Amino acid sequence: MNDRPSGARLPASPRPRGDARVSIRDVAALAGVSIGTVSNTINRPERVRRLTREAVERAIAELGFVPNQQARVLTGASSQVIGLVVLDILSPFFMEVASAVERAANEAGHMMILCDSENSIAKQAGLLQMLAAQRVRGVLVTPASADVRIAREAPASERPQIVFLDFKDSAQHCSVSVNHVAGARRAVAHLLGLGHERVAFVGGSRVLHQFDQRLRGAVEAVVAAGLDPATALVEEPVSSIGIRDGMLAAERLLARGVPSAIFCGNDMLAFGVYRGLAAAGVRVPEDVALVGYDDITFAADWIVPLTSVRQPVDELGYRAAHLLFDHSSGDPGHVHQQVVLQPELVVRASSDPSAR
Structure with a gap:
């Protein structure tokens, strides 16, 4: 476990705040810790003592440092980005769903990427491959067809963790749908x-x-x-x-x-x-x-x-997002759920x- 003397003053900032070239090395220099300590603070904060963690967090804030998401995932940390693939982004219904998903993502410290399949199976397949390449944590999908083989049979490298939204599949997948x-x-x-x-x-x-x-x-x-x-x-x-x-x-x-x-x-x-x-x-x-x-x-x-x-649009999007967080957590005890909501x-x- 890394630490530094409590009460130590931070050295002068090596680069101006918000500089696009700020690196993890700059953060470490400003905080007076090792690069590994900065990495642990970002990815595994529970491993870092409170005073050290606070010093690193102050350095990050002062420099305006933005961690590289893909590099972060390569360390084994969970991605903080989820995808949402809908059939039509011009639809008010899907915009209300997206709002609920984004709220859940923000509360969990995550970001959401919104994608429009335009109700095309081919475009949907391309979007899932793209999101997998971006190493997102998982994807909520309203499938463009009742044929969802792309989610079942695609190679693992092209198939992110998926929860179906407004569609009920089998017990092999998590889903939140409406009757x-x-x-x-x-x-x-x-x-x-x-x-x-x-x-x-x-x-x-x-x-x-x-x-x-x-x-x-x-x-x-x-x-x-x-x-x-x-x-x-x-x-x-x-x-x-x-x-x-x-x-x-x-x-x-x-x-x-x-x-x-x-x-x-x-x-x-x-x-x-x-x-x-x-x-x-x-x-x-x-x-x-x-x-x-x-x-x-x-x-x-x-x-x-x-x-x-x-x-129940808000509940549909919000519950689906949380089900995705649970599904993609890596918990071996996770059980797939098929939640069916009732309309009025x-x-x-x-x-x-x-x-x-």
Whole structure:
């Protein structure tokens, strides 16, 4: 264990504060200790006596020294960087998730790298390889497909520690997901309970595998109500998940005869559907009841406050980050967990005029 005499004064700073060329050797010289002591203070502080550690920390602060993350990992210390790979960084839902993950990372003294797979399996594979090359501690992934072989079968050098976010795999992996089947079932049961006999679902598993689960929940609600899904449920697929896609879906539904109720795979699609209906003079909720999914921050402040299935977004991101810390800790006693969170239906004026 390294130490230095208590109360010893630090020598003059060998280089100006914040100089990009400041090295660990400069820190050691200023603190009056060995390079190994500085390294231990950064990577294994429990091995260094308090007074020595405080002297090194003062030197680091005075010089503005920033440890080299990759060099730090090569010493055997755990990385302080995690990755987050989402499907669409323009989505308010994923931005809220990222905010929760970053908060958890900051509390743990870590940093987060946010990556956008653009819902592409090929780009997702490249991002995981890149993050592995950066020696991150681990990665939270919302997979671009239900086919997650990249996370199971990639060589160890290309496969960082992974926790799935908003996706439940098998007991072989940690995951935090939401019961989308239950969420959609509640949404459609709500519409049927208001007397609607035909419901359109705007979504499609070709875009998001979560939409497939939401469609399954919609079918279950229709069957539970004693109706035939072939006639009571209209599927309207989309090519993406934004407002423009919702507007185009509304145009197609209007051309064929729009049902009296529409359930959308996410809130952005619902906003687009609303605009498409409004442009055609169709009123929400007087002519068509409208329900979204996610309950993003401004759903309650939409032109007509939007009924939506609220995902526990903050809990989703926060718990996933902590599960990743546990999974990547190297603890041989770690047990993989598959956490499933429950959504809730928030009824507003877009589906039920009485909710005004």
